[in-house]
Amino acid sequence: MADVSTYPRVLVVGAEPFGHATGTGITLSNLFGGWPAERLAQVHLTATAPSTDVCRRYYALDPRSAPVDYWTRRLMAKGTPGGPPAPDAGPAARSARxxxxxxxxxVADLSPLVLPRQLLSWARRYRPEVVYSVLGxxxxxxxxxxxxxxxxVPLVPHFMDDWPTTLYADGELLGLGRRAAEANLREVMRLSRSGLCISTPMADEYRRRYRIPFAAFMNCVDGAAFDGYRAGEGSPGPRSAEGSVEFVYAGGLHLGRWAALARIGSALEHIVSPLPPARLTVYAPERDLERYAPAFADLSAVRLARSVGSTEVVPILRSADVLVHVESFAPDLVRYTRLSLSTKIPQYLAAGRPILGHGPGELASMRHIVAADAGLVVGDEEMEPLVRRIERLCRDPLLRQRLGDNGYSYAKVRHSREEVASAFAAHLARVAGAAGEARR
Known part of the structure; x- marks a missing residue:
């Protein structure tokens, strides 16, 4: 770890605090892992209990500082508007609800926000050199x-998805939502000397779009996740007790991912002898498993497992023969995810297991799998090519071994926390240093 003085005083601002339950929380915890405690603080909006293993100084903004937002969200939580409809709801219900x-x-998001004096005083006492936020x-x-x-001090925005393109793009509140989003995004860029993105394709596009420098920083993987695997030495055969090929998905089912997983489940049922039987096991948050269970009810090759804690992820990924990553083909969701790189991709690669990618081939996540030569990607919704790729993975254990080795080697170079977090700290230090020079 570098000398403490090389780390700028960063104030992280976001909806959720540091943690290990969401993709954003995991990415932040990994990027800021090992940061000196006295040089890291966070302001967050939700009442979620923060994790203290990375950051110890928090200011939880009282939700009543935005009273319209507070009461609107309470109304939504009680189910008055119903929230997004379930996957088995009819078209009319999906549209209206x-x-x-x-x-x-x-209405909740655009409601007036008052910055309490206590918050501003707290922030001044902390004396940040940089404000960092994933916005959204x-x-x-x-x-x-x-x-x-x-x-x-300068603001450093970190974009995890292309929400600037999609936020309120459907004309919410007669277009007021979109105009407010665009106006506030212009202010973000005015206060930013440079920005960060979750993938290299996003950084390339954002440099052209916003005309300021952007760098790519994605989730990184702790060195312990690489332990216990030796490229070329793992068993290439099926690992499950029944001798079947175990496909494993770990992650959320939202953003239309449940539909792509259901399609894989259907494709698995087309696998016939002499190929070994295959099964897809899905680990997801409890609320997702409950909500989307009807989509998998008739798929005998799919097993809905349970939600897993952060400490369980590595052994679960290593227990698989093939890891599965999916994204939706729905055009509105493709616009949102096309430049994103899922938190799970570096974890999958570090596990040394081949990846079956199913989603539009132009997405940054699918392109990342291809660039690492770590899996097979099925970039369209047709059943036949999906079945063929699955059969190939089931038939050829040496192929699985080669792809897993490639992913492991790629992750060691590109996603090791020791390398990524050091570069991340150096980037923020440069931003803080440039701002300090400009003030003198």
Whole structure:
């Protein structure tokens, strides 16, 4: 670890605190892992209990500082608008309930926000050199910009998805939502000397779009995740007790991912002898498993398992023969995910297991799998090519071994936390240093 003085004082601003239950929380915890405790603090909006293994200094913003948002979200939590409809709801229900939920979300997000004096005083006492935020909503943009202006320091935005393209793009509140999002994003860029993105394709596009420098920083993997695997020495045969080929998915089922997984489950039922039987085991958050269970009810080759804690992920991934990554083919969701790199991809690669990717081939996540030569990608919704790729993975254990080895080697170079987190700290230090020079 570098000398403490090489780390700038960073104030992280976001909806959720550091943690290990969400993709964003995991990415933040890994990027800031090992950061000196006195040089890291966070302002967050939710009442979620923060994790203290990475950051120990928190300010939880009272939800009543935005009273319209507070009462609207309480109303939504009680189920008045119904939230996004379940996958087995009819088209009319999906349209009516979905639109109502979108408008209610916009009302909550665009409601007035007051920065309490206590918060501003707390931030001044901390003396940040950089405000860092993953943004994602109008309210968080306003909060991050307000604190950066008050403290007189640069804002460093980190984009995990291409939400600037999709946020309120359906005309919520007669277009007011979209105009508010665009206006606040312009203020973000005005306060930023440079930005960060979750993938290299996103960084390339954002440099052209916003005309400021962008660098790519994605989830990284702790060195312990690489232990116990030796490229070329693992058993290439099936690992499950029944002798079948075990496909494993670990992650959320939202953003239409449940549909792609159900299609894989259907394809697995086409596997016939003399190929070994195959099964897809899905590990997902409990709320997703409950909500999307009907989509898998008739698929005998799919097993819905359970939610897993962060400490269980590595052994579960290593227990698989093939790891599965999916994204939706729905055009509105493709716009949102096309430049993103899922948190799980570096974890999958580090596990040394081949990956079956199923989603539009142009997505950054699918391109990353191909670039690593770590798996097979099926980039369309047709059943026949999906069945063929699955059969190939089931038939050829040496192919599985080669792809897994490739992914492991790629992750060691590109996703090791020791390398990525050091470069991340150096980047923020340069931003803070440049801002300090400009003030002198």
């Amino acid at each position: 979905g639109r109502m939920w979108q408008h209610m979300r916009a 909503s109008v309210r968080v943009m306003r909060l991050a910009c307000g604190i950066a202006r008050h403290c007189g």
